[in-house]
Amino acid sequence: MGITQRKEREKEEMRQRILDAALHLFREKGYEGVSIRNIAEAIEYSPGTIYLYYKDKSEIFYALQYEAAALKRDHLLSAALLENPWERLQAIGRQYIDFGLKHPDLYDLLFIIRSPMESIENQDCWILGQATHAFFVETVQACIDHRYFKSTDADTIAFTLWCHAHGLVSMFVRERIRMYPEERREQLARDSFEMIIKMAATL
Amino acid sequence: MGITQRKEREKEEMRQRILDAALHLFREKGYEGVSIRNIAEAIEYSPGTIYLYYKDKSEIFYALQYEAAALKRDHLLSAALLENPWERLQAIGRQYIDFGLKHPDLYDLLFIIRSPMESIENQDCWILGQATHAFFVETVQACIDHRYFKSTDADTIAFTLWCHAHGLVSMFVRERIRMYPEERREQLARDSFEMIIKMAATL
Amino acid sequence: MGITQRKEREKEEMRQRILDAALHLFREKGYEGVSIRNIAEAIEYSPGTIYLYYKDKSEIFYALQYEAAALKRDHLLSAALLENPWERLQAIGRQYIDFGLKHPDLYDLLFIIRSPMESIENQDCWILGQATHAFFVETVQACIDHRYFKSTDADTIAFTLWCHAHGLVSMFVRERIRMYPEERREQLARDSFEMIIKMAATL
Amino acid sequence: MGITQRKEREKEEMRQRILDAALHLFREKGYEGVSIRNIAEAIEYSPGTIYLYYKDKSEIFYALQYEAAALKRDHLLSAALLENPWERLQAIGRQYIDFGLKHPDLYDLLFIIRSPMESIENQDCWILGQATHAFFVETVQACIDHRYFKSTDADTIAFTLWCHAHGLVSMFVRERIRMYPEERREQLARDSFEMIIKMAATL
DNA sequence: CATGAATGAGAGTTCATTCAT
DNA sequence: GATGAATGAACTCTCATTCAT
Secondary structure, three states: HHHHHHHHHHHHHHHHHHHHHHHHHHHHHHHHHHHHHHHHHOOOOOOHHHHHHHHHHHHHHHHHHHHHHHHHHHHHHHHHOOOOOHHHHHHHHHHHHHHHHHHHHHHHHHHHOOOOOHHHHHHHHHHHHHHHHHHHHHHHHHHHHHHOOOOOOOOHHHHHHHHHHHHHHHHHHHHHHOOOOOOOOHHHHHHHHHHHHHOOOOO | EEEEHHHHHHHHHHHHHHHHHHHHHHHHHHHHHOHHHHHEEEEEEEEHHHOOOOOOHHHHHHHHHHHHHHHHHHHHHHOOOOOEEEEEEEHHHHHHHHHHHHHHHHHHHHHHHHOOOOOOOHHHHOOOOOOHHHHHHHHHHHHHHOOOOOOOOOOHHHHHHHHHHHHOOOOOOOOOHHHOOOOHHHHHHHHOOOOOOOHOOOO | OOHHHHHHHHHOOOOOHHHHHHHHHHHHHOOOHOOHHHHHHHHOOOOOHHHHHHHOOOHHHHHHHHOOOOOOHHHHHHHHOOOOOHHHHHHHHHHHHHHHHOHHHHHHHHOOOOOOOOOHHHHHHHHHHHHHHHHHHHHHHHHHHHOOOOOOOHHHHHHHHHHHHHHHHHHHOHHHHHOOHHHHHHHHHHHHHHHHHHHHHOO | OHHHHHHHHHHHOOOOOOHHHHHHHHHHHHHHHHHHHHHHHOOOOOHHHHHHHOOOHHHHHHHHHHHHHHHHHHHHHHHHHHOOHHHHHHHHHHHHHHHHHHHHHHHHHHHHHHOOOHHHHHHHHHHHHHHHHHHHHHHHHHHOOOOOOOOEEEEEEEHHHHHHHHHHHHHHHHHHHHHHHHHHHHHHHHHHHHHHHHHHHOO
């Protein structure tokens, strides 16, 4: 019994090691830089070994996405603690953007990359994402309930705010922010966030 | 005399056929799916033939991007005709989003795809993009001048609106809109656009 | 008749232009740099046109070799004028080496490059080469006749001297002279030539 | 235990097989005729397999060169044993030429072929070559020290002798010896060697 | 459990050559 | 006489994946 457990644990550790290496490569060299061979090299195992822990490359990819989703959830945790829904909403937005700018690769993985999204294999990640999203919508609803907004369409409000945040981060992640001079970018992001908050307050 | 013209036309047609094939592949299988060999196969020519029309792969890519940029500009032309700046601004936004939803592949090419952006070879496309963007910012400024906004920070207003529109379209293009049931998506997009317009009116 | 002649002349001019371009490319980028396309580009004609003047690539190659052989012969002409056989022999050697060091690419073409030597197409070049060589052997023989050498084996003497000169030049042309520091190379070549002359005088 | 050894041996055998095939192709079709695909075909493996044993094409080339250098050194070993410097020098020359005539392809590889000579990757071969050359020069020096030569310029003497030997072998390797009828070639080589030795004795 | 050897497919490119026009 | 379009084969190299050991 203990043996089985240990084996199980060791297996999990190996999977994690593979994931860590993959994530590392992903951050360093982008999507193209992640190849089975590269991962194998990084963890100092043979390419074949990878297949003992993951069926194929896409499985690693999904696991990576899940990992990113979990990290993102953790990043929003501090915001979740705020009781006041309006403050909480602002904090969520701030942290969401912060996450995206701090971990562009992970954000990319979650919200931009083209991947076989439809595949059911990615369920875990999907569920996690939906939970986070639900929590966001609920916070908007709470704001409505507490009369922070006159509008009562929680979904549209949430979607609109998300559009802004996603658009903002995406421009950084995929470098369309180059439209603006480097020294103004950060300030612009901050100002735009303030502006959307102020705008939202009028809803 | 006519011969030269015909030849010229045929050459142009061939270039277009290559571009069309490339775009098609791009839509179907994403950037990775576009290979010289693939294109060649699609148009039923040998791989070498492609090189008679485009120097290398990236040139095809740039041509594609330029084409997309031109189409997008054309798509926004009708909006440009409106005299009233506030109405013009709304029209620009509407058309921008409309373009993105109607031509997700082109939008992707322009605003999402990872590509050798820094390369100067893509100058034409870049210039075109900047012109369009400048026109957008000028319209915002015109709105300010005509007292449609109290805020006078044209750049931030423009950026914020762009963030929203880009975020919205991006979710469709890269299928993160799957978070929402299919039958609600379009309505949500419309509602969100209305909402951002209403919000903007309070600036 | 005049027309035929003009045509003939024009054809010859074109062949020469092709050859010049080929030679130019050969000098600039080495053997690999000479491709039908490259030549065509250089003379601003289409690749197909080349085939109207030369059957295939190897024919150009042979013509090039002949050209090189003629240039080399011309280079040795001044030596041929000397009456005294011993002085003439020295001059031939000096000029031979001089030619090789000044035109390493041509020397390569003539004496080093692997080519379908056996092919009869190269006859012209071959004949020219033999003539030059015969003249060299005759000069050795003349030295013998005038008692500059005690040995009477003209062939072996000629061959030995040629070995030295060819070895010397070859080391430069194919860069095995790198064995020696750059600043000493030229001096070494000169000294060695003096040495072989002095040695020869003892024969 | 034995397994590791066997694997190691098998790997080495495979590397050797690749090298042999490469050398074979090299002999048959010259440098241009050696391609990864060709080698793969020759050993009846897939092209990719080659890359499991050699990083890239140039590595194979370097390995080949090194092998040739080692064989050549071995070929000269017997000469090295002779105590008398003058006899040793003659033996070195004889063996050098003998090596070149017996293994024209290897000689070509070492002393004629155009290759990325400057590359440091070829260090091993380079070092080996320099050692051999140093030994040769030292022998000349020893001859000087023992008054076999009056001249004291070891470098020039060595270089001159090398020029002769290299030129002689080169003519055979690159077939310029065709200038002479086949039945005389060998004799000519022998005679010329005798002649250069006799000449050297007068230095 | 892990390996290492191997594969087949595919990438972007270049080339000599042909041929209808 | 000249062109330009096209081909097919070749090039080096990388990759995900499989499988006997």
